[in-house]
Amino acid sequence: MESDVMVDSDVQGVQVxxxxxxxxxxxxxxxxxxxxxxxxxxxxxxxxxGCANCKLLWRLKYHESIEVLAGLDIDENILTRNIYRLHTGAGDYLDPRERPLTITLYHGSVVEKDPCLLGFDLITCIELIEHLEAKELAQFPEAIFGFLSPTTVIISTPNSEFNPLFSGKTVFRHPDHKFEWDRTQFQSWALDAARHYGYSVEFTGLGEPPPGAEAVGFCTQIGVFVKNIPNTDESLHSEKTTECTHTKVGTVIYPSLKEEKYLRKAVSNEVFSYILKMKRDLLESLKMKNDSDGCDEPEYVQPECDEFKNDPTEETPKPFCIENVFYVPLERLFSFPKIKHLCGDRETLKMLIADEVTLSSDGSSVMINIVDEEDCDLNDNDGDDYDLDH
Structure with a gap:
């Protein structure tokens, strides 16, 4: 139902x-x-x-709240062909997630009780149940709501009342469908499952019918099940089998700032970025001094960009230069919001950058040579100390 469909049918007396x-x-x-x-x-x-081509998992992996993703499908070949969608890329290492993320694909049946899927906040079954045989459908509520017992379950399935709008369709929309329910059938099944296993359920749908055929409802019907009483660790594991039935197809672990090596790199990159910006500002000021007659000291000009509006560093010690060494106080670096967010406190900042920078003898400032080969010659400054803000 992903392309244009020709409709030529009489739905409840309305010619469409x-x-x-x-x-x-x-x-x-x-x-x-x-x-x-x-x-x-x-x-x-x-x-x-029923994750199939893993496209939903691929979209979900970009949500920072998610730390664990799992996909299950009965077709191992389709999982093997599509796991590439979930692999890490260069960007994941250059800009790591704040939270860890592990994605695992499993081969198996949705009605098998496997503890690898216990403790999940959300389980989605998108266009899945209509592919189940009658015996599997009977086992489905116990496996999902009873055994796995997630906080929320989202189930979508075709609305058979919409089917007469499709020309040339046989009984079902897909040859593998074992059944397709109307709204009354789906809602009756869903309400029975919800009552039995302690869930509430709300119904909605997607795919508006054409004008004049509104009575048939949405093309896809959806039930959102929410557990009435939250799970505890004891309730999740009490009297539940520990035997694994699903086969693991593959696992992908994403780099995150919870790992010190990635956090250290991220903080160091931020620190160097700010220091080099301030260094460039100083060099520009010194160039202005050398080019201006009668100017005794360079004038520091704050860059005009959003980053420096409502400057959080205003009340912190200022960077300064002694001879050819540029000093940036850690307190000033820590005042930048992103560095503060990454580090939490100044001692952590100092620890994370200690191996990447040169610190002053008292450990209060980062030191960097102000003169590189491409920079201007500062030897004529006679060792004057320059306050970057005045």
Missing amino acids: KENIKFTPSLSEQRHKFVLDFVRKHKPQKVADL
């Missing part, structure tokens, strides 16, 4: 003849529904059952 086009496609809308939910509720552990 036009192309139905969902923009964005229904697949994109379903993914956006999940992504919007994640953005709002910020779950840390999310599993997508």
Whole structure:
């Protein structure tokens, strides 16, 4: 249902003849529904059952709240072909996530009780249940709501009432579908499962019908199940099997700032960035002095950019220069919001950059040579000390 569909049918007495086009496609809308939910509720552990081509997992990995992602599918080949979507890239190492992220793909059935999927905040089943045989469908509520018992479950499935709008369709929309429910059937099944396993459920949908056929409802129907009583560690593991039934296809671990080596690099990069900006400002001031007659001292000009509006460094010790050495107090560096966020306190800042920079004898400032080969010659300054703000 991702392309234009010709409609020429009489739905509840309304003659409809036009192309139905969902923009964005229904697949994109379903993914956006999940992504919007994640953005709002910020779950840390999310599993997508029937993940197939891993596109939803690929989109989910960019959400900073998520620390654990899992995908499960009955088709091992499709997982093997698509795990590349989840691999790390150069950008993940250049700009690591703040929180850790581990993504694991499993091969197995959604009705198998495997403890590897216990303790998840959100489980999604997008266009999944209609592929289950009758026996599997009967086992599904116990496996998902009873055993796995996540905080939230999102289930989407076709609304069969919409099907007469499709010309040339057979009984079901896809040859692998074992059934397709109307709204009453889906809601009855969902409410029974919710009552039995201690969930509440709300219904919505995606894919508006054309004018005149509103009575058939959405093309895709959705149930959002929320557990009435939050899980505890004891309730998750009491009387639950520890035997693993799913086969692990692959695991991807993303670099994060929780690992010291990445945090150290990120902080050092920020520190060097600010120091070099201040150094360039000083050199420009010195150049102005050398080019101006009768100017006794260089004038420091604050760069005009958003970064320096409401300058957080205003009340901190100023950088200064002694001979050809540029000193930047750690207190000033720590006042920059991103450095403060990354480090938490000045002692941590000092520890993280100690191996990357030269510190003054009392450890209060970063020292850097002011003269590089490409810089101007400062020998005529006679060792004057320069306050960068005056």
